[in-house]
Amino acid sequence: MEKEELKKAIYQLIEQSAGKKKYKQADVIKHFRQQGIPDADTKAAIRELIDAGDLIYTYFGGSYIELGEKRKGA
Amino acid sequence: MTKKYETPLLDELEKGPFPSFVTEMKKAAAKNPMAADELGLLEKSFRDKVTYWKHGGIVGVRGYGGGVIGRYSQLADQFPGVAHFHTVRVNQVAGLFYTSETIKFLCDLWDKYGSGLTNFHGSTGDIILLGTVTENLEPLATILSMNGFDLGGSGSAMRTPSCCVGPARCEWSMIDTLDITYDLTQEFQDELHRPQFPYKFKIKTVGCPVDCNASIARADLSIIGTWKGPIAIDQDKVKDYAKKGMNIQEEIVNMCPGKCITWDGNSLNINNADCLHCMHCITKLAGALKPTPPFGAVILIGAKAPFVIGATLSWVIVPFMEMKPPYQELKDLIRNMWDWWNEYGKNRERIGELIIRRGMREFLEVCGLEPTPEMVREPRNDPFWFWKEEDLEKKPWEEFLK
C-alpha cells in the first residue's frame, strides 16, 4: 500500500471507530499487520498523521490515538 | 490585584519546625492570581475533604503525546484562576545540575506563563511546572525548546529517564549514570514523546548498589552499577576505624549478608566469591574499602507501585553488563522487551505484571537471555530451568548417572 493510501486508511479506521472503540498505537499496527502491512510502515504513517495534527494522542487511563481537534467538528 | 482568602486550615501547616509549602504558596499568591486561587481552592478542599479536580482531557503540544497533564477545577466559577491548571513536565538535567541562571530562566518563564508554582523535582524526576492554561502550552514548549529544554514523558510512554549524581560527585559510582541517561533519552525520543506502549515504562540508572535513586523500587528497568574485582582493603584505615571505636565484628562482619568477612582484631579479610555486592561494608568503612574493576551494571526488570498487583521490587535479568558507549547491548535488550510487551501486554499492564502473567521463561527467551542463579529471587523459587522435548531426547541425566 502506498504511504498516502495507508495514511488515509488509518485515518478512516480511527474516524469510523470514534465513540465506539479506542485504538492504541499498537492496536492500529496489529490491525494493519493482518492486511500484510509491515509494522514500521504503519508506525511511520501514524507519525505523519500526528505531526500534521490530523490525529492526536489522548489520555484516558492509557494513551490512545484519536481524531485531531481540527477535523473533529468539520 | 490578586484575591485574598482566609486559610485557617492551611495556616496550621506553617507551624512546626519544617519548611512549609503553604508559606511558599502564599509568596507566589501575592503576585500571581492563579497561585492565589489555588490557595483558596486548597483551603476549601481541606475544609470539605474533597479535591475538586477533574482529571484528564485532551491537552498537549502538537506532535507530542505527553508532557502535559490536563487539570481543570470543578469550581471554576468560584476560583477562575484555576479553571485550567495543567501540569507541565519538563525533562530534567541528568543528575539535577543547574546554573543559577538556568533556574532563574525557568522561574521567570513560569511566572509569565503559569502559576509560578514549581516542584523541583516531581516523583517522576521531571521538573514540574504546576498550573497553566491551554493557550500557553504551545508558546511555552517553543520557548523551552529554543533554550535547550524539552517536555518529559507521561501516559503510556517511556518516562523521562533519571539517575543519581554518579561520577559527577560520587566516589562510588562505577558507571557513568549521567551519560547513560542522556544517551538513552536521545536514543528513545520517539518512545518518550509518542506513547505507544500498554502503559508507562521507567528507566532509572544509579552508580552503585546504594541506589540513591531507589531504582530497584521505582523503575521498570533498573540499571545499577556494580563491580567484579575484589574489594580492595586498606588495613591501616580499617584499624583506624576500630581505634576510633567502631565495633568491626558487630557493625561490619555480623551484618554482611554474604557472611564473607572475617576480622581478627588486626586484619580484615573478605571472601570475595561469596560477596553479594550490597555495599554495606564499603559505605560503613568509607575510604578503607573500595570496589575494583571490572565495572559494569546489573540490569533488573519490573518494579512498580501497587496497582493491578501489589508493589514489586525489580528482578535481576542480567547480573553483569559492560556499560560502554554506545550501550548497544542494553539498547537491543530494551527494544526486544518492548516488542514483546507491545505484542502481549494488556491495557495498563506494566512489563513486570506481564512477566508474572506469561512467565519469566518466555521473557528470557524473548530477550535472548540464559537463566542464571542470580535470577532466583528467593530460595526454593523457580529458577526458570525448563527442559524442552529435544533436550530430553539427548538423555541429559545419563551424564549424572555415570
Ligand code: HEM
Ligand atoms: C498531608 C497529606 C499529604 C502528604 C504529607 C503528602 C506527601 C507527599 C509527598 C512527600 C509526595 C512526594 C512528592 C515528590 O516526590 O514530588 C507526594 C506525592 C504525591 N501525592 Fe501526596 N501527600 C499528601 C496528600 C495527598 C493527597 C490527598 C493526594 C491525592 C488526593 C496526594 C497525591 C499525590 C500524588 C498524585 C503524588 C505524586 C506527585 C508527582 O508525581 O509528583 N497526596 N505526596
Ligand code: HEM
Ligand atoms: C500429606 C503429608 C504432607 C504434605 C501434604 C506435605 C507438604 C509439604 C509442603 C507443601 C512443603 C513445602 C515444600 C516447599 O515449598 O519447600 C513441605 C515441606 C517439608 N515437609 Fe512435608 N508434607 C507432608 C508430610 C511430611 C512428612 C511426613 C514429613 C517428615 C517425615 C515432612 C517433612 C517436610 C520437611 C522437612 C519439609 C521442609 C523441606 C524444605 O526444607 O523445604 N512432610 N511439606
Ligand code: SF4
Ligand atoms: S547510587 Fe551510589 S554512585 Fe549513585 S550517588 Fe548513590 S552512592 Fe553514589
Ligand code: SF4
Ligand atoms: S559488599 Fe556486602 S556482601 Fe560484599 S563483603 Fe561487603 S557487606 Fe559483605
